[in-house]
Amino acid sequence: MDGDSARWIAALAPGAPGREAAVGRLHGLLLRVARSELRRRQGRWGIDGPELEDLAHQAAGDALLALLAKLEQFRGESRFTTWAYRFVVLEVSMKLGRHFWRRAAAHATDEDWALVPDRLGMSPHARAEWHDMVGELARAVDEELTPRQRHVFGAIVLRGTPLDALVVELGTTRGAIYKAMFDARRKLRAVLAANGYAA
Amino acid sequence: MQPDLDSFLRTDPRDVGCEQALAVLHVYVDLVLGGRRPEERFPGVAAHLRACGPCNDDYDGLLEAARAMSAQDAPLVVERFDGARAQLRELFEEAEDSAAQLDAYIDAGVVLVARAGEEIMGHLQLAGGEILNMAVAERRRGQGVGRALVEHAADLARRDGRSELTVATASAEVGNLRFYQRCGFRLRSVERDAFTLEHGYPPGLTADGIPVRDRVWLDLEL
Numbered sequence: 001m002d003g004d005s006a007r008w009i010a011a012l013a014p015g016a017p018g019r020e021a022a023v024g025r026l027h028g029l030l031l032r033v034a035r036s037e038l039r040r041r042q043g044r045w046g047i048d049g050p051e052l053e054d055l056a057h058q059a060a061g062d063a064l065l066a067l068l069a070k071l072e073q074f075r076g077e078s079r080f081t082t083w084a085y086r087f088v089v090l091e092v093s094m095k096l097g098r099h100f101w102r103r104a105a106a107h108a109t110d111e112d113w114a115l116v117p118d119r120l121g122m123s124p125h126a127r128a129e130w131h132d133m134v135g136e137l138a139r140a141v142d143e144e145l146t147p148r149q150r151h152v153f154g155a156i157v158l159r160g161t162p163l164d165a166l167v168v169e170l171g172t173t174r175g176a177i178y179k180a181m182f183d184a185r186r187k188l189r190a191v192l193a194a195n196g197y198a199a
Numbered sequence: 200m201q202p203d204l205d206s207f208l209r210t211d212p213r214d215v216g217c218e219q220a221l222a223v224l225h226v227y228v229d230l231v232l233g234g235r236r237p238e239e240r241f242p243g244v245a246a247h248l249r250a251c252g253p254c255n256d257d258y259d260g261l262l263e264a265a266r267a268m269s270a271q272d273a274p275l276v277v278e279r280f281d282g283a284r285a286q287l288r289e290l291f292e293e294a295e296d297s298a299a300q301l302d303a304y305i306d307a308g309v310v311l312v313a314r315a316g317e318e319i320m321g322h323l324q325l326a327g328g329e330i331l332n333m334a335v336a337e338r339r340r341g342q343g344v345g346r347a348l349v350e351h352a353a354d355l356a357r358r359d360g361r362s363e364l365t366v367a368t369a370s371a372e373v374g375n376l377r378f379y380q381r382c383g384f385r386l387r388s389v390e391r392d393a394f395t396l397e398h399g400y401p402p403g404l405t406a407d408g409i410p411v412r413d414r415v416w417l418d419l420e421l
Binding site: 017019020024025027036040077078080082085093117120122126131137174179185188192 | 204205207208210214216217218223224225226228229232250251252253254256257259260261263264266268272273274275276277286313315330342343344346347348350351353354
């Protein structure tokens with residue numbers, strides 16, 4: 001473990017003299033990272049001003065509590081501050097996922113295959129080819145995917161719901177949604193390949 | 200199949216998924232910043248970050264935060280200062296208006312300093328269970344530095360077998376009175392006309408608009 005990391009751990013240990021100051025200092029650092037991370041993402045999530053500041057404080061506070069509860073799990077594989085900042089970056093993602101639904105009315109959209117090329121950032125050439133196969137892909141989504149995979153695929157790809165917002169809606173984890181999407185992608189690719197669409 | 204949709208649908212069997220990738224994200228980021236090749240140690244994480252937008256977003260954010268780290272991110276450390284006290288004279292003078300008095304006691308006892316990296320943010324001088332002098336650099340006030348110094352001084356005094364810590368300040372220094380009482384000190388006595396010319400204090404001294412005349416003693420039970 002590097003010297004600064006060891007000093008952080010010693011200063012934050014229960015009963016350490018000056019622990020309150022160390023905790024306050026760490027909270028200040030987490031708040032700085034939360035603000036900067038929210039500013040980095042604000043364009044995509046439509047947040048600003050007091051709303052951003054409020055989310056930053058919530059993310060920093062929750063990250064601090066989570067981190068202090070797991071202090072003994074820090075093994076020195078990275079710098080302490082990188083480990084600590086991971087908590088706040090992940091908190092920011094979770095908070096934004098929840099925040100999405102507070103503005104759900106503004107985001108409510110129907111499933112729309114026509115918007116998929118934009119969502120996937122397709123090139124003009126790819127868009128032309130897309131039109132030839134969208135029917136086959138839609139059929140595969142309806143017939144080959146499980147109901148859960150279809151729900152996840154529809155929300156993310158056809159309605160443009162951010163994955164972290166879907167985590168909140170379904171009360172599950174990012175990993176579970178990703179796995180459903182991973183399996184759906186694999187299945188759809190296999191179906192398209194079997195029907196002669198493979199490159 | 201056109202390439203954009205193909206790259207979206209293509210899955211990598213090495214992909215470890217979100218939980219495993221996020222569990223080592225901090226290690227991955229520090230390897231990147233150290234000029235190492237994390238994709239060799241964590242190929243499954245690299246595969247995941249290529250495919251998972253939200254995890255890749257977290258990776259970008261953590262990389263940016265870790266890259267922006269500076270001396271400001273160093274932990275606050277309170278330690279004994281063994282250098283020449285003259286180096287800290289400016290800080291001592293923050294808490295002592297009489298140069299003659301300061302000259303008389305500056306070398307007494309032990310001095311603790313609060314530092315973050317190379318920056319000394321404050322100091323505390325402790326002798327015989329008494330805080331003789333203490334100050335926090337102006338731009339570092341309000342960050343818990345003073346409280347950390349007092350807590351370390353109390354710990355040191357306790358380990359020396361003392362049962363109390365004492366400190367004196369001008370009655371006019373209401374900020375000091377508030378600070379020490381917030382740290383648990385209680386008022387013990389008042390020494391009238393302690394800050395006079397004969398003790399080296401120039402006439403007309405004021406603090407917060409209050410004439411500096413009387414000294415207040417406080418103590419903290421250890």
